[in-house]
Amino acid sequence: MRKNKLRHLVGAAVVSALALSSQSVGAREIVIGQTMPYSGNASMAATLGKLHAAYFNWVNKNGGVNGHKIRFVSLDDGFSPAKSVEQTRRLVESEKVDLIFSPYGTATTLAVRRYLNTKKIPQLFVVSGVSAWGDPKFPYSIGWMPNYVIETSIHAQIILKNVEKPRIAVLYQNDDFGKEMLAGLRKSLGAKADEMIVATASYESTDPTVNNQVLLLKQSDANVFMNYSFPRFAAQAIRNVYDSGWRPLHILSQTSTSVSQVLVQAGLEKSSGLIAASYNKTGSFGKNVDDWKSDEGLSEYVTWMKENYPEGDIIDTFNSFGYALAKTMHQVLIQCGSDFSADNIMKQARSLNMKIGVMMPGIVVQTASDQPYPVRQMQPIKFDGENWKPWGDLFGAR
Amino acid sequence: MADKVSHAQNTQSSRSFFVAIAITTAVAFLFPFFVGDYYAYQATIIINLMIALLGLNLLTGYNGQVSLGHGAFLALGGYMMTILSVHSGLPYWLILPLAAVAGLVVGMLFGFPALRLQASYLALATLALAMAVPQLLKHGSIESWTGGVQGLQMERSPAPFGISDDKWFYLLSLSIGIISYIVARNLTRNRIGRALSAIRDNPIAAASMGVDISRYKIITFGISAMFAALSGALAALASQFTAPDSYSLGLSILLYVGIIVGGLGVLPGAIIGAIFLHFVPHLADAITKGAPGAIFGALMIASVFFFPRGLAGVFAKLLAVGRSKNIKEP
Numbered sequence: 065m066r067k068n069k070l071r072h073l074v075g076a077a078v079v080s081a082l083a084l085s086s087q088s089v090g091a092r093e094i095v096i097g098q099t100m101p102y103s104g105n106a107s108m109a110a111t112l113g114k115l116h117a118a119y120f121n122w123v124n125k126n127g128g129v130n131g132h133k134i135r136f137v138s139l140d141d142g143f144s145p146a147k148s149v150e151q152t153r154r155l156v157e158s159e160k161v162d163l164i165f166s167p168y169g170t171a172t173t174l175a176v177r178r179y180l181n182t183k184k185i186p187q188l189f190v191v192s193g194v195s196a197w198g199d200p201k202f203p204y205s206i207g208w209m210p211n212y213v214i215e216t217s218i219h220a221q222i223i224l225k226n227v228e229k230p231r232i233a234v235l236y237q238n239d240d241f242g243k244e245m246l247a248g249l250r251k252s253l254g255a256k257a258d259e260m261i262v263a264t265a266s267y268e269s270t271d272p273t274v275n276n277q278v279l280l281l282k283q284s285d286a287n288v289f290m291n292y293s294f295p296r297f298a299a300q301a302i303r304n305v306y307d308s309g310w311r312p313l314h315i316l317s318q319t320s321t322s323v324s325q326v327l328v329q330a331g332l333e334k335s336s337g338l339i340a341a342s343y344n345k346t347g348s349f350g351k352n353v354d355d356w357k358s359d360e361g362l363s364e365y366v367t368w369m370k371e372n373y374p375e376g377d378i379i380d381t382f383n384s385f386g387y388a389l390a391k392t393m394h395q396v397l398i399q400c401g402s403d404f405s406a407d408n409i410m411k412q413a414r415s416l417n418m419k420i421g422v423m424m425p426g427i428v429v430q431t432a433s434d435q436p437y438p439v440r441q442m443q444p445i446k447f448d449g450e451n452w453k454p455w456g457d458l459f460g461a462r
Numbered sequence: 463m464a465d466k467v468s469h470a471q472n473t474q475s476s477r478s479f480f481v482a483i484a485i486t487t488a489v490a491f492l493f494p495f496f497v498g499d500y501y502a503y504q505a506t507i508i509i510n511l512m513i514a515l516l517g518l519n520l521l522t523g524y525n526g527q528v529s530l531g532h533g534a535f536l537a538l539g540g541y542m543m544t545i546l547s548v549h550s551g552l553p554y555w556l557i558l559p560l561a562a563v564a565g566l567v568v569g570m571l572f573g574f575p576a577l578r579l580q581a582s583y584l585a586l587a588t589l590a591l592a593m594a595v596p597q598l599l600k601h602g603s604i605e606s607w608t609g610g611v612q613g614l615q616m617e618r619s620p621a622p623f624g625i626s627d628d629k630w631f632y633l634l635s636l637s638i639g640i641i642s643y644i645v646a647r648n649l650t651r652n653r654i655g656r657a658l659s660a661i662r663d664n665p666i667a668a669a670s671m672g673v674d675i676s677r678y679k680i681i682t683f684g685i686s687a688m689f690a691a692l693s694g695a696l697a698a699l700a701s702q703f704t705a706p707d708s709y710s711l712g713l714s715i716l717l718y719v720g721i722i723v724g725g726l727g728v729l730p731g732a733i734i735g736a737i738f739l740h741f742v743p744h745l746a747d748a749i750t751k752g753a754p755g756a757i758f759g760a761l762m763i764a765s766v767f768f769f770p771r772g773l774a775g776v777f778a779k780l781l782a783v784g785r786s787k788n789i790k791e792p
Contacts, residue, residue, distance in 0.1 A: 102747060103755045104712060114751055140747040140754055145613055146708040149701040150507060157500035171613045171705035178615060178702075194612065239600060240611040270597070 094397060094404055095135045096120065097155030099167045099176075104142035109168050111376055112191065112386040113138040116166060118373040119390040129397040132404075137161065143168075145175035152176040156185050162404050163188055166208075166389045170194050170240065177205050184406045188396070188413055189389050189438070194244060198436040204406065206413055206431070208389060210318075210343060210439045212241065214461040216248030218341045218442045219315055221459050223253075223288055227313055231262045233286035235277055235301055237293050238266040245292040245317060262286050267297060278304040288313045295325045302330035302338065316340040318442075322381065327447060336449040341442035341459070345422050346384040361421020384422040391420050392429055392438065426458045437461075490636055499628035503700065504740070506632045509639040510697045511736035515720050516646045516729065517689025522718070523727035524650055525682045526662030528581055531588030533714035534595040535565055535687040539694030540704040541599070544614040545607055554618050554699050558638070561695035562688050569687020573680035592714035599706040613705025616698070631700050638696065642689060646729055649685070658682060659727075723765050725772025734773045738765070 100113035120136040123129060137159050141148035148167070155161045156179075163186040167173045170192040180187045181204045189208035190197050193215075197207025210218075223230050234249065236242030246264065250257045263284035265277035274297045281289065282305070289312040291301050298320035305314060316338050320326045327335040345362060357363045365387055369378050376383050397404075399412040416431045416438060423429075424443035431438050446455035494502035514536060521527050539561040546552045546560065572591070576584050598604075600611045608614060621630030649655055657678050660668035669675050698704045716739055724735025746757035769776050 102751050103743070103758070105707075105710070107755075110751065117751075138751070140743065140751075142712070142743070144708050144710065144713070145703060145705040146697065146701060149703060150504065153500050153503055157498055171611060171707050174612050174615075175701070175703045175705060196612070268597075 092132065092404075093135050094129065094132050095137065095159060095161045096393075097152070097159060097161035097164045098136070098138040099141040099148045099151050099155070099164075099172060100138050101143035101168055101172075102140035104144065106143040106169065109191070109382055111380060111382050112166060112168060112389070115373050115376055115383055115386040116390055118376075119387070119394075122368075122372045123394060129394070130400075130402055132397075132402070134397075141169075141172055143172060145169075145171045148172040149175050149179070152179065156180070156183055161185065163406070163409055165189060165393050166191055166386070168192075177202055180204055186406055186409045186413065188409070189392060191389070194240060195248075204410055206410075206436050206438070208392065208438050209385075210442055210461070211437065212244040213248040213251070214437065214440055215318060215341060215442065216245055217252040217461045218444075218459040219290065220249060220252035222315065222339065222341065222444050222456075223313070225456075227288055230260050230288050231284070231286045232260050232288040232290060233263040233281040233284050233312070234261060234265075234290040235274060235281060235293055235297075236264065236266050236290075237297065238268050241294075241319070242266060242292050245290075249290065267293070269294065271297075273297075274301050275304050277301075279308065282308055282310045286312055288315065291316045291320070293317070293320065295320045295322065296329075299326045299329035302326070302335055306331075306334035314338050318342055318344075321445075321452065323452070324379075332449055335447050338447040339455065340445050340447075340452070342445050342452070343423055343427050343439050343442050344381060344384055344388070345424050346379065346381055361423070361425075365422045388420045388422050388429075392416065392418070424454070424458065487640065491633065494629040494632045499626050502626075502628040502632040506628070506635045506700045507697065508736045508740050509632075509635040510693045510700065511720070511739055512732050513635075513639055513642050513696070514690045514693035514717055515724065515732035515735045515739075516642055517686040517693070518717055519721045519724075519726065519729065519732050520646055520649065520658070520689070521682055521686035523721060523725075523731070524655065524662065525658045525679065526581070527576065527679065527683065528585040528718075529588040529686070529714075530585050530718055531590070531592035531595075531714050532686075532690045532717045533709045533711070534588075534591045535569060535690035536694030536697070536713065537595050537599065537704075537706075537709035538568060538687075539565055539691030539696075540698035540709070541608060541614075541694075542691070543695040543698040544616040544702075544704045547616045547618065548614060549607065558692065558695055558699075562692045565691025566684045566688040568691075570680050570684035572687065573683030576683055577676055577679055589711075589714070592711050596706040596709055596711075599709070609705070611706060613703055613708075616702050616704075618699060618702060631696075635696050635700070638692065642692070643729065643732075646689075646732075650729065654678070719762060721772075723762060723772060725774030728772060728774040728778065730777065731772045731774035734777075738773065 098113060098116065100110055101107050102110045102113065117136055117138060120134045124133050128134060137155060139151040139155065141151050152164065155164065164180060165188050168191045173190045173192055174196065177187060181202045184204060187205040189206065192207060193209060193212050195211040195213045197205060234246055236246050250261065253260055263281050263286060265280050267274045267277055274293065278301050289305060291298055291314060293301060298316060318340055321340045321342060357366065365384060366378055369376055369383065395416065395418050396409065396412045400408055414431045414433050414436060416429055418429050420429060427441045429438045440461045441458050443458050444455045445452040514532060518529060518532050521529055542561040542564055543557050546557045547554060579587055599608050621627045657668065657673045660673055661675055661678055665675055720735035720739045721731060723738050725731025742761050743754065743758055746754040749757050765773060
């Protein structure tokens with residue numbers, strides 16, 4: 065006990081001596097910038113920014129990162145690329161941020177990618193599912209979540225492992241999400257993709273229903289149904305497939321695995337047996353937060369939320385996702401030591417190897433100098449009529 | 463006698479008016495050399511907004527045609543700028559006039575069906591345009607041109623005379639903004655302007671006075687769209703990027719808000735409206751992250767409630783008060 069105390073004292077002395085000796089450069093503030101749709105069409109994502117503000121507050125309260133305090137500036141871009149250009153410039157030129165963290169959206173972040181790379185400001189853990197993040201032409205930009213190509217690669221592995229002679233029908237939304245999912249699946253299935261995919265049908269996000277598309281796909285007599293649609297349509301398709309008496313292996317994109325938003329709407333009984341791939345644990349636990357306490361990783365998140373961001377909805381997947389992003393950011397800063405230069409930040413962002421409690425067991429957030437995709441593994445999950453349950457082994461992208 | 467006094471007063475006040483304009487212009491041109499590039503860029507955005515609001519004010523404020531879809535014409539200009547420079551390699555100084563002409567032509571074409579629509583129906587038709595354009599831009603058949611939902615990046619030749627890009631494009635926008643303002647001012651101050659207002663106030667009376675209503679309405683729509691396209695092209699040039707989500711329905715509505723708050727039928731209203739549209743959302747964001755939209759809405763309602771003639775009306779009133787004081791003095 066005494067020894068421990070002594071060790072702490074010595075440690076504190078060493079730390080403060082170090083801090084004193086390097087005060088001119090060492091004690092500087094870390095400035096983190098972010099653009100977030102606090103207003104506009106995508107404002108449901110704004111809780112990410114609020115959670116991050118709470119997270120960095122919490123870090124500061126606990127002494128900061130290696131003694132450095134964080135100043136977090138998150139600005140509204142209204143989900144407009146024009147606005148995000150302006151706000152990002154404000155962050156860089158007026159707020160003098162060291163890095164941009166977890167900016168939201170695809171067009172909004174692609175709009176500033178070149179600017180940030182020219183200015184050598186790290187654009188870290190962009191919240192966008194397209195595979196453009198990781199392009200070696202833009203070394204200061206990096207994504208985080210498994211992109212659509214990674215997700216479909218895992219879908220392909222699930223199909224090939226579980227279905228002997230797959231005849232695949234694909235329903236997809238006619239936009240970058242749906243089209244990149246379809247293209248990714250085709251690529252992952254390999255040379256025989258065109259034989260295996262027997263039917264595809266697309267819908268517009270303005271269509272009232274996808275009933276016709278589902279009936280059309282059913283006629284192909286497929287035994288695998290890929291449901292690459294957004295929540296409202298995903299729920300319709302689940303109901304339509306079930307009601308028409310079609311019983312294929314039904315695989316849902318991760319975008320639409322929410323129990324309350326999708327499966328309850330479709331009917332829990334009709335949703336029974338659905339398959340998806342997920343990296344986020346919260347999706348596989350039901351709505352009852354008390355159940356989550358049985359899980360060590362989740363209970364850490366729940367406790368943190370209650371203490372530091374009580375106004376946030378614990379079962380909102382945006383929050384558990386945002387928490388995982390913040391943990392990753394925190395880890396990068398810790399690894400940086402006292403060198404917060406752009407090059408060192410990027411070097412550390414590209415040498416991650418960590419596990420996060422809210423993510424599926426076994427998933428490692430891992431990057432390397434030549435591997436810029438932090439999350440590349442997903443866990444197949446199956447809906448049992450009440451909850452999503454892990455189904456078979458973890459898959460990694462190939 | 464009274465006439466003579468007021469004439470002298472007028473020449474004096476117009477002289478001081480021109481001095482004030484000259485000083486303002488000089489300050490505007492020198493401004494970027496005293497501030498950082500970011501502020502020059504912000505000012506560029508405001509000027510571009512002002513150009514669009516000038517056009518919309520001509521259409522709605524002076525001519526009484528309501529457009530809730532001017533974002534579509536901004537998109538036209540913006541996409542002409544990026545598509546032509548990416549796919550044909552034309553220099554931007556050539557694309558700017560092309561975008562203006564395209565805006566004029568498309569605006570006039572839209573003006574024809576607009577003739578048949580009464581005010582509220584025209585508002586709906588333009589609203590439909592604003593809703594359709596972002597989706598059309600994302601359509602698969604033209605994705606190789608527009609870059610789809612991810613948008614399109616463009617290169618531009620660097621600024622001449624060794625000044626920074628941001629300063630140069632600010633000066634360019636400022637020059638075009640001033641020319642646009644003079645054009646709009648001249649349009650509203652002569653026979654055409656009177657015809658436009660006559661059509662707005664009483665179309666039947668205007669027609670019986672020999673005003674060709676259809677012609678004027680179509681031309682106004684064209685000119686208004688021309689200003690909007692020019693504004694869109696300048697904005698795309700400044701940010702080197704266009705994407706469908708930059709031209710959402712919200713933008714069109716905001717432009718309309720801008721002219722109402724700034725002042726319908728008063729040209730300086732475009733300047734004030736642009737400043738309002740640019741800074742008030744920032745202010746709202748600084749006040750709360752929870753519901754910036756609500757704060758923006760409250761500020762908008764407050765400004766309309768307290769300044770029903772628009773913020774420009776307030777300044778006009780102040781000026782008028784100043785003048786009447788001058789006259790009273792012995």
